[in-house]
Amino acid sequence: MSTSLPPSVAAHLPTGLLVGGRWRPARSGATFAVEDPATATTLFEVADADERDARDALDAAVEAAEPWRRTSPRRRADLLRAVYDVLTARAEDVAALVTAEGGKPLAESRAEVAYAADYVRWYGEQAVRLDGLARRAPAGTHHQLVLRHPVGPALLVAPWNFPVAMIARKVAPALAAGCTCVVKPAQLTPLTTAYVAELIRAELEARDLPAGVLNVVPSSSARRISEPLLADPRLRKLSFTGSTQVGATLLAAAAPHVLRTSMELGGNAPFLVFADADLDAAVEGAVQAKMRNSGQTCVAANRFLVHASVAEEFTARLTAAFDALVVGHGAEPGVTVGPLIERAAVERVADVVAEAADGGATVRTGGDPLRRSGYFFAPTVLAGVAPDARVVTEETFGPVAPVVTFDDDAEALRLANGTPFGLVAYAYTRDLARAMRLVEDVEAGMIGINRGMVSDATAPFGGVKTSGLGREGGEAGIEEYLEPVYVAL
Structure with missing residues (x-):
C-alpha cells in the first residue's frame, strides 16, 4: 500500500x-x-x-x-x-x-x-x-x-x-x-x-x-x-x-x-469559434473547457469548430497554450494537467489520435502517451481533422483538441448538431444576434456563450437527446x- x-x-x-x-x-x-x-x-x-x-x-x-x-x-x-x-x-x-x-x-x-x-x-x-x-x-x-x-x-x-x-x-x-x-x-x-x-x-x-x-x-x-x-x-x-x-x-x-x-x-460538446470572436478569450475558454481533469468530463469541449478565416490563428494560439501546460502528479506544485484515470483510457485516446493522423489530420502538439509511471497522455492539438473522424464523432475523454473548420453559420450549426448527444455547447462570437440564434437552434441542454464553463450549483444541469x-x-x-x-x- x-x-x-x-x-x-x-x-x-x-x-x-x-x-x-x-x-x-x-x-x-x-x-x-x-x-x-x-x-x-x-x-x-x-x-x-x-x-x-x-x-x-x-x-x-x-x-x-x-x-x-x-x-x-x-x-x-x-x-x-x-x-x-x-x-x-x-x-x-x-x-x-x-x-x-x-x-x-x-x-x-x-x-x-x-x-x-x-x-x-x-x-x-x-x-x-x-x-x-x-x-x-x-x-x-x-x-x-x-x-x-x-x-x-x-x-x-x-x-x-x-x-x-x-x-x-x-x-x-x-x-x-x-x-x-x-x-x-x-x-x-x-x-x-x-x-x-x-x-x-x-x-x-x-x-x-x-x-x-x-x-x-x-x-x-x-x-x-x-x-x-x-x-x-x-x-x-x-x-x-x-x-x-x-x-x-x-x-x-x-x-x-x-x-x-x-x-x-454522455456528451460530445462542440466549441464554436466564429470569425468575429475574441481569440484571446476563445483560447482561454478552450483550455478551460477542454483541459479540466485532463479532458475527462462530460462537459469537456470535444470538437473545436472554427471559422476557416481564423482557424490557423486559433490553432496556433491553442497549440501555444497547450505547450505551456505542466503535466505531472496533481499533488506537485505548478502541475496543471494530471493523468488519465487508468491504462485503458490512455490506450483509447492513443487509438483515436492515431486514427485521426492516419486520416490526414496534423498533430500540432502532443499526440502520444508520456513515458512515466502512471497513466499520462500529452496535451494534444489536431488540425485539419475530418468531421467524420472518430476523435470528433465520439466522446474522447482525454486531453485532445481536434480542430474542424466551417465556412458559414449554417455549416457551423449543422456540424454542432450532427451528433446524437446534446449535453452542452460553447460558442465565441461578438455578434449578439448570432448568439441568440445559437441559443435557439443549438441542440444542447446547456450553452456557454463566450464562457468556457457552465456548471453552477444554482442552475439546471442536464442534456437533450441521448x-x-x-x-x-x-x-x-x-x-x-x-x-x-x-x-x-
Missing part, C-alpha cells in the same frame, strides 16, 4: 460499507484495490459489496424512509448546513483525496470541493422552500391543493471523474426532499465518497436523526448493486451519471417498476426527488 495522503486523512478513512449508520466489511469479506493513477500504485483496499450487501443497504434506507420523511424541513436544512460547514472546514483533506484517487491537480480538486459544498448549501436552503399550491377550482365547486411528497428510497450511482461534486449533487437534493439513499460510488474513486459519507453520518448521529438515511456500497461490479435493487419494488428512484450505453441499460431495468429516473449521460433525462442542480434538481400530490377538497 502506498499513499501520499495526509496522515490525518489516511488514518481515519473508512474503507468499508456504510449500512444503517455503521461501517462494516462486505458480507463476503472481499475487497478491491483503489489506485493513484499518477503512480499506478495502490492507495487502499476497499470493501467489495455484493447483492446481499445491496439488499442490506436498501433495507436500511426503507426502514429510515418514514421517519426521515416526517423530519421537518427545518431539521433537514440544518443538517445540510452543518454538512456544508464541516465540508468547507475539511476542504483541504477532501481535495487531497480527490487528487490522490482521481489524479486532478490540487487546484482543480479544491475547486471541486467548493463546487460540491455549493450544492449542499443550496439544497439546504431549498429544503424549506418547497412550494405547493392552494386555489379555488375554476368551476367554483371545490378547492385544489398540490403537495410535494418525497419520491422514496433512491439509488444514486455516481461517476469517477467528480467524486465529491457528483455525490453532493445527488445526495443533497435527495436528503432535502426527504428521500433516503443508497449510494453506489464509482469503483475507481470510492475513497472521497466514503470520507464525505462519514461526515454526513456523524452529523446525522449528532442530531439523533435516522441512521439509515445515507448508505454507501462500493463495489467492483455496478451490476451486482443495481440489478437486485432495480428489481425491488421498494426502490422508487434512480439517479445515474455515466455513459449513454449503461444509462440505456439501467432505464430498461427500471421500466418494470416504472421507476422515477434521472440520467446524466445525453440524458431530467436535471440536476438549481430548483429543478430537487424536483427529481419529489412527487406532486393533488388533493380535491
